[in-house]
Amino acid sequence: AQKVTQAQTEISVVEKEDVTLDCVYETRDTTYYLFWYKQPPSGELVFLIRRNSFDEQNEISGRYSWNFQKSTSSFNFTITASQVVDSAVYFCALVSNFGNEKLTFGTGTRLTIIP
Amino acid sequence: DSGVTQTPKHLITATGQRVTLRCSPRSGDLSVYWYQQSLDQGLQFLIQYYNGEERAKGNILERFSAQQFPDLHSELNLSSLELGDSALYFCASGRLAGGPETQYFGPGTRLLVL
Numbered sequence: 001a002q003k004v005t006q007a008q009t010e011i012s013v014v015e016k017e018d019v020t021l022d023c024v025y026e027t028r029d030t031t032y033y034l035f036w037y038k039q040p041p042s043g044e045l046v047f048l049i050r051r052n053s054f055d056e057q058n059e060i061s062g063r064y065s066w067n068f069q070k071s072t073s074s075f076n077f078t079i080t081a082s083q084v085v086d087s088a089v090y091f092c093a094l095v096s097n098f099g100n101e102k103l104t105f106g107t108g109t110r111l112t113i114i115p
Numbered sequence: 116d117s118g119v120t121q122t123p124k125h126l127i128t129a130t131g132q133r134v135t136l137r138c139s140p141r142s143g144d145l146s147v148y149w150y151q152q153s154l155d156q157g158l159q160f161l162i163q164y165y166n167g168e169e170r171a172k173g174n175i176l177e178r179f180s181a182q183q184f185p186d187l188h189s190e191l192n193l194s195s196l197e198l199g200d201s202a203l204y205f206c207a208s209g210r211l212a213g214g215p216e217t218q219y220f221g222p223g224t225r226l227l228v229l
Contacts, residue, residue, distance in 0.1 A: 032215070033215040035217070037220070042222075043203060043222065043223055043225070044117070044220060044221070044222045044223060045205060045207075045220035045223075046117075046220075047117070047217055047218075047219060047220070050217050052215075091158065095215035096215070101146075101163070101171065101209075101211075101215055101216065102148070102160035102163065102171060102173055103148075103150075103158075103160060103207075103218060104160075105157060105158040107157050108157070108158075
């Protein structure tokens with residue numbers, strides 16, 4: 001069985017502050033992929049990043065960065081210099097168990113950026 | 116824009132009715148996945164089709180069924196609707212049948228059962 005935990009239900013920060021969204025996962029598989037998706041108020045799910053279990057290198061994309069640590073089964077997401085447009089629900093997801101490629105999602109973190 | 120289209124965007128219906136949700140995958144994608152997002156259950160995988168064949172099944176109710184047509188569009192049929200079926204239904208598409216891949220989601224169909 002696999003599980004994704006996003007313990008932070010809601011976070012509010014003032015614009016331009018940095019914010020980190022936590023994601024902890026559980027899987028028995030040695031090969032797996034982790035994802036982050038963004039769900040803005042309009043409702044669609046927007047893909048942000050995919051990371052495989054063999055690549056622990058951190059990734060930076062503009063104001064976004066991701067920290068993957070297998071030792072703690074965590075895949076955390078940091079937004080630097082937050083903006084109002086970053087307000088959304090963010091989901092962490094996991095795929096393992098090759099042959100059944102369903103995404104297992106966390107419960108999401110609602111991020112509100114206060115202007 | 117992910118390239119995945121879903122219709123209708125909103126649907127309001129009554130208990131006991133049947134509805135059909137439609138999804139067109141991105142050009143070149145052969146896999147279609149259906150997910151349900153509700154307040155109490157979160158985002159749950161329902162079913163996957165690859166090139167017209169059912170490939171994986173999740174927590175899909177027997178009242179629900181899906182199919183993928185030769186042109187690769189997919190339909191999710193929900194019957195004998197109950198109040199608890201009110202949710203946002205997403206379709207996602209991908210290129211592969213095997214191996215984890217990035218799933219690109221459509222805008223969703225918001226279903227309200229009254």
